[in-house]
Amino acid sequence: MGNQKELKCDVVVIGSGMSGMSAALFAAREGLSVIQISHHSPLVNHSGTIDIMSCAPLQGKKIWKNPLRGIGYLCRENNDHPYAKLDLEEIKMSLGEVKKALAQQGLDYRGSTSENHRVLTSLGTLKPTCLVPATMWAGEKALARNTSGLIVDIAGLRGFSAREIVETVKAKWSNLRASRIEFPGLEAKREAVPELMARALENPVTLKEFAERIKSLINDEGVVGIPAVLGVNHSRRVHNELKRMLGVPVFEIPSMPASVPGIRLNEVFDTILRKEGVTRYGNRRVTSVVPLQNQRFQTGFTNDDETVTINSASLVIASGRFTGRGLIVNGEDIREPLLNLPVQQPELKTEWYRTLFFNRTGHGINRAGIFTDRFFRPVDIYPQAIYPNLFTVGAINACQDWVREKSGSGLAVASAYKAVQGITKYCRINGNSTRRKPA
């Protein structure tokens, strides 16, 4: 057995998706000391677009023009929905704060919380979403105006065909043409990896060659759509330079994971949190969580050759649903593995999934999860908070279907915000904050 290490802090956050990142950010900005532990990086699977509330799967075909109105409607219909624990101001404010934090690190988002937009995907479908990466923004306006456009794909980039996009979307955007380039430095037939191309384009020489190859294909088109490869940490600069070199607006088209817009979010959050003084442990799976007698939590994980235990005043579980192991399917039922919290779930296994995968109303299992109070503290049947200082945020919570509602990032950010308010209040009342030393 290796060394034992014991750490102490105000908040432990388990998970590094949108909800875990937001909880760590908000808590750090409240002056609390934060340690974040995560096993993998789910943000690399993120599309980059920030959904707040686009659809009402249980209420037919409705697609909301204004996400906040959608939330208002939904919360009147279903007051167990996690959004019903928040007021609209909190939702707006929390997303505004995240948007600002990302922009300070060079990752710009366009749009406001009161309007949904349509983003063209690599399948040629239009995804309704709310906050749109600046690099994708020019697509919507061009689509609405049927601007003459050129979609360019890259030889060797799998799952991305400019022809597919042009053919599929042509009923809505007829004035499009498809073309292909070879990425500078990659011969034909070699696989073109999005992340590697994105990092390569941060080099001005590669970017210039890339721009010239695209430019030679432009006839009189007024806009160019390309795969999402415009840099990782410097997407603002790469996007602006490419636009200048081509002389027309350029927009990125999101495609299947692992995608660059997701990697951007992951890296930018990492930078932000490091600057905020959050201690981050990646690639570590939490092995135990023990509620202590003095109302603190002890969280254990193994870090290389040492066993680390963290003694914290509060705990935030932000480990998602099944992929992040926030919940597990254990034969007959769905369980929460760390503290065996009560999990709201369909009564019968046969109700977990619908006969059709694409059933418009979504699967029963998607609404399973942890039921909480208005500060996102898990509750028992009464329903009283089980621990005054335990919070669950993001997709692990019950009575939402973020995939079908297209509400994942909004729910993650807003529930993290509200939970941190609860933590701050708890720490203030109990006076046991170990306040971070000023940097």
Place this chain on the structure above:
Amino acid sequence: MAANYTTQVLIIGGGVTGTALARDLVLRGACCLLVDKEDVNFGASGANHGLLHSGARYVYTDPKAAMECAAEADILRKIAPHCIEDCGGVFAAIEGDDEGYIADFPSLCSDVKIAANPLLPDEARELEPRLSEKVIAAFRVNDAAIDPFMLSLNMLQDACEAGCTYLANHEVTGFYCDNRINQVILRNNISGEQTILEAQLIVNATGAWSAGIAEMAGVDMDLIYSKGSLLISRVRIARHVINRLRPPSDGDIIVPGGTVSVLGTTSILAENLDHIRPTRLEADLIIEECGELIPSLSDERFIRAFSGVRPLAGASGDGESRNITRGFSLVDHMEQGIDNFITITGGKLTTCRLMAEKAADLACSKLGIKKACATHLVPLGKNRGNQWTEPGLSATQWIADPAEMGEILCECELVPKSNIEDIADLMRNQGQKPTIKSVALRSRIGKGPCQGGFCSLRVGAAMYDNDHLKDDEGIGNIRDFIENRWKGIRPIVRGVTASQVELQEAIHCGLFALDLYE
């Protein structure tokens, strides 16, 4: 009404029987048109264990079927070795199994000249280390594994090369008949277009759908429908075919299928032929029953479940579908007043060639063709576009020459882009339009743990690039393919599969909003 199309023989149904029959008839010089309302092996031909029976399974209930199986298996080993893995089989009984059955088994086998060599329980476990400690008796038999897709696709290709025409997605919706079928109404299920065709002879080889087709000609058929569900494991569980040595019942067989195993089966009388899907209860039952043979099965990860409907000919009213003969039935509907109409149904994958031979004999006697059957002698063709259903083949070829094979589109099964082109070319040459689903049927696309979540997107993009898809067909293609895979995943979701489903839904519905495109 004027016919748009004429042929000598119309074969309805592109399963193992229909494709074997097309091959048999063209070898005798007949002119054939083969139609299927979906595609090759859509019914029970594509939803079975892929077992080449030694016959030992039937020595107790149906000695005639047992002998047929043994003889036909030997023929297929000779003419179609590329479709067969001659892995051998084991019958094993465990504590509590019917001792009378165990005692009778060797003599019943020798009565019909089927080899069954006794093994001590320890010897059986040496052959198959995962077998239960509770094995009390075991025998070695000549079972083998056969790839029903490679078999049917090559039979079809042989037939097409000799002049047969194949139309996928074409459904027979009615007949104009008096004392013969004068005209056939054929509907293209994709475009909705109708064709009127005339044929000297119509052969109904539609398996479980036979009675429905016969009814269109005003003919009653006595068929019992037995639904069988099976499971596919993520890895291969055993080297041999493993049979439970007891009277046929649920969950009594594990057949290797290359890199995986197929576990089966359940048997439930089915009323409605449409919407046949495996259920969670059936999947759990198979795992429980097969787990008696292989106790470590409970820790195994399963890829998917699937169901087929066995059409069992005759003797309705018994109610117990396992007791009905697994032999086949060939009906000349002249006896019911329709001159030029034959139905061939029932039977087994192992006896498909024999069924085709008997049906072709009858057809030829009606058509005045004298030439004798040659399918037991002529080796089955081996086409490049029809080899990609074999697990692991594309992976080994890709590793040998990645540049030539192209980018990997399916990472679970290592399917490169060139596989798709081989298949699409062959389909185009047969006059068919490739879709994601039809390409998947002919390859390992969607057969791995991700069940098509990722590869469907890559295959779709590649098919647009090569002009196989146009307009917004890709959306319907992907949705259709994913729904088809989903049938098999839904009953087995547990543990890590739930994460896989969640990720797939996040991509297909969350990112691509495919749920909003109906």
